Amino acid sequence: MPAPSKAPAVNAELEKIMSTSKSLPELMSRMVEKLNELMLKYNWVGFYMLEEAPGTEPMLVLGPFVGAMTPHTRIPLNQGICGAAVSTGKTIVVDDVNSDPRYLACSLETKSEIVVPIFANSKVVGELDIDSHFPAAFTPEDKSICEYAARLVGLFIERHPA
Numbered sequence: 001m002p003a004p005s006k007a008p009a010v011n012a013e014l015e016k017i018m019s020t021s022k023s024l025p026e027l028m029s030r031m032v033e034k035l036n037e038l039m040l041k042y043n044w045v046g047f048y049m050l051e052e053a054p055g056t057e058p059m060l061v062l063g064p065f066v067g068a069m070t071p072h073t074r075i076p077l078n079q080g081i082c083g084a085a086v087s088t089g090k091t092i093v094v095d096d097v098n099s100d101p102r103y104l105a106c107s108l109e110t111k112s113e114i115v116v117p118i119f120a121n122s123k124v125v126g127e128l129d130i131d132s133h134f135p136a137a138f139t140p141e142d143k144s145i146c147e148y149a150a151r152l153v154g155l156f157i158e159r160h161p162a
């Protein structure tokens, strides 16, 4: 018998966080903690937000995260799986990071990764990045949970313009 879907319970927890967070940093911090707590294979969970300033190269800047410190605190859009997800506006799932030439290593233990772009008002504003110590950790169900989390962050930004 297949394992029961975790998505409804996880999505409900994420919705609760969204409706009780008072700021974007609070929402993002609580989400990464919750995903790391509930999803045992999500070993590093963090946000990168897109920084665009006139006259400077667009950059992904590390936001709230749980897990080991990463050397990649600022990632140009033409680098890494992170840069590829934001440039294409599409979720990227990598089952074996060591066989993907785009991969920027964060921890030697990382085996697989998912990166989901965040859209607000139809524009990409950042992304949710999750690493796992397990190969091929991200199933279609994980993809749907992570895309739901990213959508909630996008909605929060739309409802609370800076």
Ligand code: SME
Pocket: 044, 070, 072, 075, 079, 080, 081, 082, 083, 102, 103, 104, 105, 106, 107, 113, 129, 131
């Ligand atoms: N692996 C990412 C870099 C970020 S760290 O995993 C936290 C990439 O290839 O873009």
